[in-house]
Amino acid sequence: MSSTYYFAIVGTNDSPLYETELGVQRDESKYLNQFIVHAALDLVDDAQFMSTACYLKIVDRYNDWNVSAYVTPSNTRLMLLHEAKADDAIRLFFTDCHELYLKTLLNPFYEPNTLIQSQAFDTKVNVLAKKYLF
Amino acid sequence: MNNPQTATATANLLAALSLDGKDGANDRQVNGSALELLMSELVNTLTRTTQETKRGSEMLAQSSGTKEELADAGALAGTPKRSTGARSSPMVSGWQEVPDDSELMEQVYVKLELIGFRIGRRLAERFAPPNRRLSDTLDIVKFVCKDIWMVMFNRQIDNLKTNHRGIYVLQDNKFKWFLHMSGNNGGAAAARRAQPYIWLPCGIIRGVLDSFGVNTVVIAETLGLPQCTFQIKVVSDA
Numbered sequence: 003m004s005s006t007y008y009f010a011i012v013g014t015n016d017s018p019l020y021e022t023e024l025g026v027q028r029d030e031s032k033y034l035n036q037f038i039v040h041a042a043l044d045l046v047d048d049a050q051f052m053s054t055a056c057y058l059k060i061v062d063r064y065n066d067w068n069v070s071a072y073v074t075p076s077n078t079r080l081m082l083l084h085e086a087k088a089d090d091a092i093r094l095f096f097t098d099c100h101e102l103y104l105k106t107l108l109n110p111f112y113e114p115n116t117l118i119q120s121q122a123f124d125t126k127v128n129v130l131a132k133k134y135l136f
Numbered sequence: 137m138n139n140p141q142t143a144t145a146t147a148n149l150l151a152a153l154s155l156d157g158k159d160g161a162n163d164r165q166v167n168g169s170a171l172e173l174l175m176s177e178l179v180n181t182l183t184r185t186t187q188e189t190k191r192g193s194e195m196l197a198q199s200s201g202t203k204e205e206l207a208d209a210g211a212l213a214g215t216p217k218r219s220t221g222a223r224s225s226p227m228v229s230g231w232q233e234v235p236d237d238s239e240l241m242e243q244v245y246v247k248l249e250l251i252g253f254r255i256g257r258r259l260a261e262r263f264a265p266p267n268r269r270l271s272d273t274l275d276i277v278k279f280v281c282k283d284i285w286m287v288m289f290n291r292q293i294d295n296l297k298t299n300h301r302g303i304y305v306l307q308d309n310k311f312k313w314f315l316h317m318s319g320n321n322g323g324a325a326a327a328r329r330a331q332p333y334i335w336l337p338c339g340i341i342r343g344v345l346d347s348f349g350v351n352t353v354v355i356a357e358t359l360g361l362p363q364c365t366f367q368i369k370v371v372s373d374a
Binding site: 014050051054055056073074075076077078104107108114 | 257258260261262264265266268269270271347348349
């Protein structure tokens with residue numbers, strides 16, 4: 003069982019604001035990750051109406067991959083592609099990533115719904131991933 | 137839902153954002169009056185700079201383009217130059233009367249509203265209830281009335297009325313920023329002069345609603361200091 007994850011933050015117009023691959027990556031699946039996440043967005047929309055919680059657990063499956071989602075109050079979606087099932091760890095990971103996203107938003111020079119290009123953000127996401135997902 | 141886990145996660149989030157009510161030693165606090173003063177000054181400054189910009193661009197349009205006139209117009213950057221005939225008043229930071237120029241106030245309105253909009257979007261995400269998403273428009277407006285107003289003014293909206301068809305009226309009887317403005321016992325002139333100061337909260341309300349996906353138009357009016365009314369009209373995408 004390889005522990006690879008693909009994490010993406012998708013804005014309100016369905017374009018990714020931030021993406022990263024965590025863990026060991028297999029070469030052939032890089033382009034596929036974006037495709038899977040994008041296809042899962044529809045299911046996230048459906049699941050949104052089913053529950054008022056922010057963390058929607060696994061919304062979609064593709065072959066071996068599971069897609070988990072977390073929706074923030076302003077409809078920004080945090081999506082995680084994973085193979086292993088680890089509900090609680092993923093929920094904590096999402097909560098901390100939401101916190102990081104909030105801090106990015108509080109930066110007055112950051113325009114919401116644009117790419118997050120900060121190196122510090124990237125580093126912190128990797129730290130969180132090491133803490134919760136590995 | 138694993139309750140202890142969610143509880144600790146929420147506690148972590150709140151603690152990290154210094155929202156959990158525990159006054160950490162690292163918390164830096166700012167006097168609330170500073171915000172009020174900033175907001176009042178914001179309106180004055182924007183009006184003044186918009187006036188200068190307007191006057192500058194009018195001069196540029198009229199001038200023959202000699203260097204000296206352009207240099208004078210270049211004083212838009214804010215450094216006061218010796219007054220020439222074309223520039224009537226030196227830079228003072230207060231003004232007695234709302235400039236009658238409606239085009240100018242229109243520009244100031246647009247700027248203030250846009251600033252408020254940007255603030256509102258961030259406020260909404262920051263202070264939205266952590267583990268619950270608001271779906272109903274009425275819930276969202278109530279969130280504005282209670283939580284956002286509490287964050288900004290340390291009190292809640294006094295009165296919320298709705299016609300359940302997309303119009304909400306929020307009434308605040310003791311609007312914080314008006315409390316320190318002398319109102320000549322609530323005369324109409326004072327109310328007119330106070331108009332620019334409520335454009336910023338209009339923008340903030342619109343920003344908060346927009347970040348929840350509700351398109352609105354927000355109008356504010358004041359009938360007598362310190363009371364003010366905000367009217368929210370939901371614009372449905374047709």
